[in-house]
Amino acid sequence: MEQEREFLQEGLDLRFFLLRLYHSLWIVVIAALGGAAICAGGYMLYKQINPAAKEYRAETKYYIDFAEDSTGIGYGYYNDYTWNDLMKSDDILPYTLSLLPEGISQETVEMAVVADIISDVRLLTITVTAPDPDTANEIAQATAESLAHCPEVIKEIDSIRVIREDKAEEVVFGDFTKNWCIFGMTAGILLSIFARWIVYCMDFSVYLPKDIEKRFGLSVLGVFYQKKRSGKTGEKECAYGREELDANTAYALKGKEKIAIVTILEPENSEELLGTLKKSDGMRQKEIVYAGSYGKTDYECIRNADAGILCFTYGGKDSKLAERYLSDLKTQDCKITYAILTSADQTMYRRYYWGAGLLMQP
Numbered sequence: 001m002e003q004e005r006e007f008l009q010e011g012l013d014l015r016f017f018l019l020r021l022y023h024s025l026w027i028v029v030i031a032a033l034g035g036a037a038i039c040a041g042g043y044m045l046y047k048q049i050n051p052a053a054k055e056y057r058a059e060t061k062y063y064i065d066f067a068e069d070s071t072g073i074g075y076g077y078y079n080d081y082t083w084n085d086l087m088k089s090d091d092i093l094p095y096t097l098s099l100l101p102e103g104i105s106q107e108t109v110e111m112a113v114v115a116d117i118i119s120d121v122r123l124l125t126i127t128v129t130a131p132d133p134d135t136a137n138e139i140a141q142a143t144a145e146s147l148a149h150c151p152e153v154i155k156e157i158d159s160i161r162v163i164r165e166d167k168a169e170e171v172v173f174g175d176f177t178k179n180w181c182i183f184g185m186t187a188g189i190l191l192s193i194f195a196r197w198i199v200y201c202m203d204f205s206v207y208l209p210k211d212i213e214k215r216f217g218l219s220v221l222g223v224f225y226q227k228k229r230s231g232k233t234g235e236k237e238c239a240y241g242r243e244e245l246d247a248n249t250a251y252a253l254k255g256k257e258k259i260a261i262v263t264i265l266e267p268e269n270s271e272e273l274l275g276t277l278k279k280s281d282g283m284r285q286k287e288i289v290y291a292g293s294y295g296k297t298d299y300e301c302i303r304n305a306d307a308g309i310l311c312f313t314y315g316g317k318d319s320k321l322a323e324r325y326l327s328d329l330k331t332q333d334c335k336i337t338y339a340i341l342t343s344a345d346q347t348m349y350r351r352y353y354w355g356a357g358l359l360m361q362p
Contacts, residue, residue, distance in 0.1 A: 016207065017200050019351055021193065028192045035188025040181040056133040057138040058168040060339050062124040063159040078156075083115035083124060091153045099142035100206070102212060104135060112139050124160070129171070138166035206312045206319045211340060215319075216326060216340040218310065221248040224276060225346040226314075242280075245340075249282025252338060253307055258287045260305035262336070264325055265319035266293040273311070277340070294325040302334035310336050314344040 020079035021028070045195025066079075086092055088110050097106055108130075116125040126143055130136035147160045206212055253259060267273050270290045277283055291301040291308075302308050310326070312319065329336055 007203045008131070008143040012201060013291040015206070016352060017197070019348060020200065020350070021196055024196065027196065028189055031188035031192030033188070035184035035186075036181045037184070039184025039187070040177050040226055043180040044177060055129055055131060055171040056136045056168040057171050058128045058133075058136040059166045060126045060128075060140055061164040062126065062144075062160050063122055064122045064160050064165045066122070067156055067158045071341060078117070078121050080115055083117065085151075086154075087113050087115055087126075087143070092150060095149055096139075096142045096146040097144055099103075100138060104139065108135075109139055112136070113143060115136040128168070130168070133168035133170075138147045140165075140168070168354055204319050205317065206341065207315055207324075207348075210337045211319075212312055212341065215321060216339070219252065219308070219337065220339050220341060221245060221252055221282075221360045222280070222340060223314075223344045223349070224340065225349065226343045246281040249280045251282070253282050253286065256286070256306035257284060258289065258305045258307075260289055260291040260302045260308045260323075261304065261311060262291045262297060262308065262329075263293045263313075263315070264322050265313070266296060274344070276342075294321055294328075297329075297334075299329075299334055302329070302336075303332070307338060308334060308336040309338045309340055311340050313342055316343075 044194070063107070087096075093106065093109065096109060097104075100109070112128050112130050113137075114127045114129070116127065117123070118125065124147075126140070128136050128138060128140040128143065144162055144165070151157045151159055206215075209223060212218055212220050224245070261274065261277065263270075263273070274288055276289055278288055289301060291298045291305070308329075310322070312322070326336060
């Protein structure tokens with residue numbers, strides 16, 4: 001329908017969406033807690049069951065005696081970059097590999113061994129990192145023997161000796177459980193809000209009088225507000241907003257004696273609906289008849305009436321069906337010019353029309 005296209009082009013009501021989101025904050029809270037539990041729990045489980053996530057590190061410190069200058073001043077170019085290159089050179093690496101089992105490859109050794117010169121060029125630190133402690137210790141031991149053999153091929157060095165040797169220990173990384181918890185909580189909040197937004201965008205239910213006016217081109221006489229459930233017949237009527245309905249029906253239905261009431265879906269109790277409508281000042285002295293619902297309509301009754309009123313349910317699943325129903329009524333020359341919104345949420349309306357100052361009121 002043309003009215004519906006215009007309604008969609010104007011965009012969605014952000015204020016009403018935020019109010020609906022406020023009413024469903026419990027969903028956001030549950031999503032936040034669930035996201036935190038899933039992400040933090042998953043991270044902790046991953047650390048426990050994934051061996052690849054563990055690393056073991058063996059550290060060995062060496063003292064270097066230089067040949068020409070025992071203080072090492074003349075050999076300042078033997079820094080950590082130089083030693084890292086030397087550890088992978090043909091002077092050292094082949095000898096290291098010859099001391100290791102066949103299962104340990106050259107690539108493994110190259111990636112595992114890291115050399116550092118922190119301040120004094122005579123003090124060399126070799127760190128070996130491997131996925132298991134045995135491999136780390138074997139590479140560290142082979143590297144120590146290879147470096148002891150090093151002076152035979154490097155003329156600037158008289159000797160290299162171990163001054164401290166630490167066996168492989170598990171590397172304790174930072175605990176990121178808190179980070180994953182915050183990430184999961186944030187993701188849960190954003191995903192829940194996005195999901196609520198999608199649901200809101202896909203929801204064609206009627207909530208406000210302007211929804212009916214824009215989408216269906218019907219003048220809304222008023223709203224029946226509901227607040228408390230009472231018995232099997234549904235919700236107990238609330239008197240709030242009665243003045244608006246009385247004034248509109250008294251003016252719009254002036255001079256009209258027979259009023260036909262139709263609903264999109266068949267109500268549980270049509271007599272109760274008619275009784276509620278007759279309480280309005282503008283309908284009290286008129287003949288009000290219920291002409292049925294979609295698929296069960298007395299078209300002749302509507303044609304003979306002075307005015308036709310279509311009743312919408314607040315938040316009901318009947319608004320898309322209303323398009324088809326109004327088309328059928330038009331084909332049958334049944335003129336529907338007015339609408340009434342029933343079962344509206346009084347609290348939601350107060351907050352929507354009177355502002356956020358009433359958010360904490362019941």
